[in-house]
Amino acid sequence: MQAHAQTDRRAPGPWAAAAVMLCGVCAFLELYCTQPLLPLLTRLFHASKTGAGMTVSAATLGVALSAPIVGALTERLDRKKVIVASLFSVSVPTLLAATSASLGQLIFWRFLQGVMVPSIIAAVVTYIGEEWPPDRMALIMSFYVSGTALGGFTGRVATGILADRFNWRVGLMALGAMALAGAFAVAAWLPSGRRRMPPPRSIALSHSVFLSRWLELFGNRRLAATFAVGFNVLFSLVGVFTWISFHLSAAPFLLSAAALSSLFFVYLIGFLVTPAAGFLLSRVGLRVGIGGAICCSMAGVLLTLAPSLPVVVLGLAMLTSGVFVSQTAAQSHLRVAAPAEARVTAAGMYLTCYYMGGTAAGVVPGAFWALGKWPACVAFIVSMQAAALAVALVGWRKPKPAEGEARSLLKVPLTH
Numbered sequence: 349m350q351a352h353a354q355t356d357r358r359a360p361g362p363w364a365a366a367a368v369m370l371c372g373v374c375a376f377l378e379l380y381c382t383q384p385l386l387p388l389l390t391r392l393f394h395a396s397k398t399g400a401g402m403t404v405s406a407a408t409l410g411v412a413l414s415a416p417i418v419g420a421l422t423e424r425l426d427r428k429k430v431i432v433a434s435l436f437s438v439s440v441p442t443l444l445a446a447t448s449a450s451l452g453q454l455i456f457w458r459f460l461q462g463v464m465v466p467s468i469i470a471a472v473v474t475y476i477g478e479e480w481p482p483d484r485m486a487l488i489m490s491f492y493v494s495g496t497a498l499g500g501f502t503g504r505v506a507t508g509i510l511a512d513r514f515n516w517r518v519g520l521m522a523l524g525a526m527a528l529a530g531a532f533a534v535a536a537w538l539p540s541g542r543r544r545m546p547p548p549r550s551i552a553l554s555h556s557v558f559l560s561r562w563l564e565l566f567g568n569r570r571l572a573a574t575f576a577v578g579f580n581v582l583f584s585l586v587g588v589f590t591w592i593s594f595h596l597s598a599a600p601f602l603l604s605a606a607a608l609s610s611l612f613f614v615y616l617i618g619f620l621v622t623p624a625a626g627f628l629l630s631r632v633g634l635r636v637g638i639g640g641a642i643c644c645s646m647a648g649v650l651l652t653l654a655p656s657l658p659v660v661v662l663g664l665a666m667l668t669s670g671v672f673v674s675q676t677a678a679q680s681h682l683r684v685a686a687p688a689e690a691r692v693t694a695a696g697m698y699l700t701c702y703y704m705g706g707t708a709a710g711v712v713p714g715a716f717w718a719l720g721k722w723p724a725c726v727a728f729i730v731s732m733q734a735a736a737l738a739v740a741l742v743g744w745r746k747p748k749p750a751e752g753e754a755r756s757l758l759k760v761p762l763t764h
Contacts, residue, residue, distance in 0.1 A: 360479050360539055365491050367537035368472060372495025374435050374530040375468040377503040378442045378461050378523050379407050382454075383589055384508035384609035385516050387597035392516070393451040397594055398714030404590050405710030406455045408582070410462025412703035416696050418466040427478065427541045430471040435531035438464040443524035446517040466699070479541060501615045508609020516605075570685040571694060573743020577638065577678045578698050579705035580736035584645055585671045587709035587729050588664070592652060595722035601657060614665045621672040629677055635744045638677040642737040645670030646730050653726055681744060 382389065382403040389400045438461055445457035472492060480488050503523055510519035589612070596603045596611075629637040644666055651663025678698075686694035716724040 360488075363537040364479070364539055365488055367534045368476060368488055369491040369495035370530050370534055370537075371431060371435065371468060371472045372492045372497075373499035373502065374438070374527045374534070375465055375472075376496045376499035377527055377530075378438065379411070379465060379503065380404060380500060380586070380589075381503040381507040381520070381523055382458065383504055383586075384593060384605050384612070385511055385519070386590065386593045387608075388511060388516060388605050389451065389454075390594075393454075395451050396714070397591075397717055398711055399451055401590055401710040401714060402455050403451070403458050403710075404586060405707045406459040407462035407465075408586065408703045408706035408710070410459045411465050412462075412700050412707055414463045415466040415699040415703065418470055427471050427475040428538055430467055431475065431538065432531060432535045434464055434467040434471065435527065435534055438468070439524050439527035439531060442520060442527055446520040446524065462703075475538075475541060479539075497615070501612055504612040504615070505609045508605045508607075512604050512606035512609075568685065569743050570681070571697075573739050574678055574682050574685055575698055575701040576739045576743070577674065577681075577736055578702040579708075580642075580732060581671055581674050581678060581705065582702050583705035583709040584649070584667065584729060584733055585709075586706040587713050587725070587732075588649055588652065588667055590710050591713050591717060591725045592660075592664075592722065594717070595652075595725075596657075596660070600655065611661065611664060614661065614668050617665055617668050617672070621669050628673070629680060634677050634681050635741060638674060638681075638740045638744065639737060641670045641673035641677060642733055642740070643670075645674065646733045646737075649726055649730050649733070653723060 382400075386397070386400045386403070389395065389403060390397055393400070441457040441460040441464070445454055445461070448454035448457060476488050476492065506522060506526075507516070507519035510522055593608050595601075596608060632640075648663040648666030648668075648670060651666065652660050654660055654663070682694060682698050713725045713728055716728045720727075
């Protein structure tokens with residue numbers, strides 16, 4: 349009987365693994381796609397830089413607002429149906445965004461894109477845990493993680509290149525068509541999930557209990573510090589890559605949309621850094637690891653002040669490396685700091701704080717740009733990183749997690 353169950357658990361084949369990776373690609377294909385277009389959108393819509401930055405913040409705000417409730421809404425539904433429906437849903441506002449006649453319309457469609465993303469993440473990660481045996485889960489999860497990184501990279505680069513060669517509408521239409529094709533492929537390749545019993549109603553949380561659980565977790569010093577680090581991780585990444593586009597499109601660099609999109613090749617460093625980060629953190633510990641990672645990010649941001657483009661690219665590479673390590677450390681600490689009975693809730697809270705950081709990064713640095721352009725933005729972002737470093741070093745103090753827990757990584761990818 350056990351052997352039969354194990355056979356059933358191994359049922360998904362290579363096409364299912366490919367579908368899981370494709371889910372990651374499609375989920376993050378559109379999320380940050382307007383970053384290389386910001387100087388272009390500012391000119392076309394006669395908008396402020398903060399207004400153009402809202403095309404990035406609106407998508408991350410949609411993720412942040414829908415993340416806490418999407419798990420509860422989709423828990424009782426068939427995993428594959430949720431995944432496929434969400435993939436189709438995220439492609440629709442992408443295509444409609446290409447028809448925007450005003451910046452306000454574009455921001456609206458970008459918000460709807462973000463709203464659809466958490467349901468893909470939640471359903472895919474749950475599907476992997478239910479359909480593959482424990483000894484293969486990490487491998488399949490790595491396919492999904494790679495897909496999310498590839499999707500974030502492809503969306504940024506493709507949009508910039510197509511906008512430079514044709515126009516920005518063609519870039520968004522291409523991404524929408526790619527997401528639509530991906531949805532059809534996932535529908536064909538991903539097998540239906542195993543029959544599951546719905547969760548008992550007794551475990552459902554009332555609104556008051558749910559709120560009290562949130563307040564209790566925010567009162568946990570170690571978790572609160574982890575949420576703050578998560579906010580800073582995406583704030584740093586989105587803040588730098590959003591606002592540096594205005595800096596590099598002006599003199600003395602004068603980069604085009606295609607050239608700006610090519611900067612995101614440094615994003616692929618995540619493929620190398622993420623596996624190494626897990627090994628490094630298991631050796632030096634999470635507090636030391638997060639300290640080194642944030643310092644690396646701060647040094648990278650400061651290097652972007654250089655008048656030399658190669659030095660700026662080096663700074664972006666250092667920032668990206670530090671962010672990936674910071675994210676790995678934060679996810680690891682979240683896993684060991686949260687009570688066992690509240691880890692899913694804590695993960696949802698982290699996801700919300702994480703994407704709220706990305707939302708703020710698309711707007712808040714605009715006030716500093718108005719004061720002193722890119723140098724003022726750098727000063728603000730570095731000060732935020734320094735504050736996160738202090739919070740982590742204080743908040744992540746003893747009690748130290750057990751060695752086995754410290755080496756366990758929360759496998760839900762968020763940095764794309």
